[in-house]
Amino acid sequence: MSKLSPIRFIINPTSGPRNKVDVAARINLLLDQTKYKPDIVYTTHAGHAPELAREAAEAGYEVVVAVGGDGTMNEVAKGLLHSDTALGILPRGSGNGLARHLQIPLQLDKAILALNNGVKSRIDSGSINGHPFFTTAGIGFDAYISSVFAGNKKRGLQTYVELILKEIRKYKHLPVTVTINGQSISTDCFVMAFANAAQYGNNAYIAPLADIRDGLLDVCLIRQLDFVKALNLSYCMLAKQLANADSAEYFKTTNVEIETEEPMMFHADGEFIGKAKQFEVQTLPLSLHVILPST
Template sequence: MVNPVKVADLDEFRRTVDDALAAAGWPEPLWFETAVEDPGRGQTEQAVKAGVDVVFACGGDGTVRSCVSGLVGTDVALALLPQGTGNLLAANLGLANDLAAGLEVAIERGRRLLDVGAVEDHYFTVMAGMGFDAQMLAATSETTKHWIGWPAYVMGAVRHLRDRPMKVSISIDDQAPLLRRARSVLVANVGRLQGGVRLLTDAEPDDGYLDVAVLTPRTLRHWIALGWAVLRRQDRVPRMEVLRGRRVEITSNRAQPRELDGDLIEPGCTLRAEIRRRALWLCVPQPEQAPDLAADAAAAADRSEQLVEEARRE
């Protein structure tokens, strides 16, 4: 699955992928391109019906999310070939942005079973958000992202630092609702933001929970203190409350911009998210082996078998 807008030389890209897979003994791949009317979900579902084992997502976070939506609940694995600005899922899992490295990871057949978040009939692997984070995305132009990368989001954020907060009710699982005046509420499957910033230190993509960050800064000084604490990776971040649960419902007193993995969705007064446990296979590097320990264990096993055989003979 390739987003042609994100690839400078599509013909060269296809040759590189075809050659790498052929050298590994893989069959000739099926090629699908994303389009404005369908950024990848329909094409991914078509590929699954065709009986593929792996879907390669070549593009940004939007392409990845669309592919995920077509793979949730299947046995088909997702391989990441990042080409966009954010590539947050790859960054959170320590996957390289290099094309050759991405192909090698898929060919090695290492797999990890991940959770995903569900919002209505959409899915996310990184974060869903309501409020300031979606405002920031809406204020960031594609042209600026193309030229300067993730710092473009900072420029979009500055425009909305002084906006008024929203009054929200936050329900976690079956607990009583919490009432807050927040600038943003983030529902996270993993904890890293653009630029490698770690917002939620305990969020893991396979722990069965969603981590919720409620941001409540009201002044520029509050924003600076919050940002500094996050950058310093302090245990306590001022003006940020962290919650955890399997089901989250956020209700605002007025319609708010909303986003999933960096893609804006229709504004609304409510954001309902729930975890889908162990719903997505992702291609990841094979775990490093310990040859010496493995050899020692094998030798010990052989020696044990020899001793048992000698005892039988006696």
């Protein structure tokens, strides 16, 4: 008999749709247990998942599966960075940016079945002031929204869109100095997004050309925003198109340095981190193993 591969599922019990299904029961029913030996654990608090993931990587688990949204995926992946253990994803969030980019099924049963014939691959990650990210990080308005969203009891796409529409008129761009590809630019900054994956989640493409294995970050700089530009940007993000140069500028790079006069908010994978006046953003090529559905 061939040796079973140890696989750990880390479930964030606070994420996912309100009509809770018993995820552990679905895993026990659908996972190929002639291939995998599963172990299912639950987080008890924010910041618990990296510990559970690191512990599994150190114990030689083949795969650790994040069960939750992009916040949970970020925490699990953080614990697996630079190890040989691969990240699997059962998407249970409202945005699911990484799962969508990697074409992992969004439906729970299909995502579990996809693990059975999954193939191992590697992807890049990014880091913003030492905080790892796997989909996008950013400074400015997107980080501000992540901070407001974090304090909001209601989750989901509708709440997110309502928040953006409410806050967008109030938020003001700030002056920054950006060093990118050997060039220094002094500019206003409404949003500067650093994309490892192409989308924020919900198929909102902030960087349609981003390739998660090219060793590069796709940077999208939106200097200022008015009503017309906001319309153009929203359309382009949903249509997976680059916005016109008046609205946004795009760069591919390995690293970016930013200095600001006033502290600016920043996020990693949609999780608000804090404020800073200096930022160092870089890519870590092929630093994470992942399990992808076989095609």
